[in-house]
Amino acid sequence: MHIVAELTLKALKPHGADAWRHYRQALTTACKKSPPPFGSKAYGDIYRDAAGDPYWMAMSLLANAQREGEGAGQLWDLASCTTNDPIASQVRQHAIDESGHSRAYIALLDLAFPGVVEKTLHAQLASLSPGYTRESPREPHGRSPFARPITLDDLIQMNIAEIRTLIHHMLQRPMLVGHCAAERHHRLISILDALLSDETRHIAYTGALIETFARNGEAPTVTGLVQExxxxxxxxxxxxxxxxxxVSV
Ligand SMILES: [Fe+2]
Ligand SMILES: [Fe+2]
Incomplete structure (x- = not known):
């Protein structure tokens, strides 16, 4: 089994993925046919080589804060336009999580590189997160391409993106710890643990929904779309x- 499928299914085990026959098969076959570059040793080597540079790492944390904030907005739009309540509720929670992740990346930046962000810039960086909560108005952004109900195709794309995020997390973690002063490790690691738990949950809920679609007559579509x-x-x-x-989502 390809390392990406293996790592993913191992992380999903506590979420009940052993029973997701269609999802497991689709992911395993797709990874075998088109091995993801983010699972290769060369990819990890390039990452570690770049991430040893503190300036690069700081910029990477900023890029992640921005991408998480953007991703949150797109998910919010999809959730706002999805009429299936159980699905909408999970996608809304996903948007809230990613919105929090944008702030988490700024917190990681402050912990690993204290003082690098000036006070005046902090307010701007905080605005990268849309700050969603359960109470935020359930309305999409005007003219957003994501102001439409979520589809199986969206869930598959989200699932694959979240798998790459999990791999990025695994690569990033030791490098970030290496940049952070020992007295701040405890706080840094607690944020990283929370991120890891959320990102694994994002793979899990999209995987469970993909499995449900497959069981409800969409198995050939799932197999084809995961590969594509x-x-x-x-x-x-x-x-x-x-x-x-x-970047991660
Ligand atoms: Fe995520
Ligand atoms: Fe995230």
Missing amino acids: RLVDFNEITRHELRQSVF
Whole structure:
């Protein structure tokens, strides 16, 4: 089994993924047919090489804060337009999580590189997060391409993106700990643990929904789309790698 499928299914075990026959099969086959570059040793080596530079790492944390904030907005729009309540509720929670992650990345930046962000800039960085809560108005942004009900295709793309996020997290963690002063390790690690738990849950709930679609007559579509979208995502990853970009959602 490809390392990406293996790591994913291991992380999903506590979420009940052993019973997700269709999802497991689709992911395993897709990873075998189109091995994700983010699972290769070369990818990890390039990341570690770049992330040893404190300036690069600080910029990477900022890029992640921005990407998490943008992702939160897109998920919020999808959730706001999805009429299936159980699905909408999970996607809304996902948006709230990513909104919190944007702030978490700024907190990581402050812990690993204290003083690097000036006070005046902090307010601007805080605004990268939309600050969603359960009480936020359930309305999409005007003219958003995500102001529409969520589809199986969206869930598959989200699932693959979250798997890459999990791999990024695993690569990032030891490098970030290495940049952080020992007296702040405890706080840094508690934020990283919370991020890891959330990102694993994002793979899990989208995986469970994909499995439900497959059991309800969409199994061939699931198999085909997981393969197709992994090919697309691998190409996106190669493109980002050429620019030394490692963003997460
Ligand atoms: Fe996520
Ligand atoms: Fe996230």
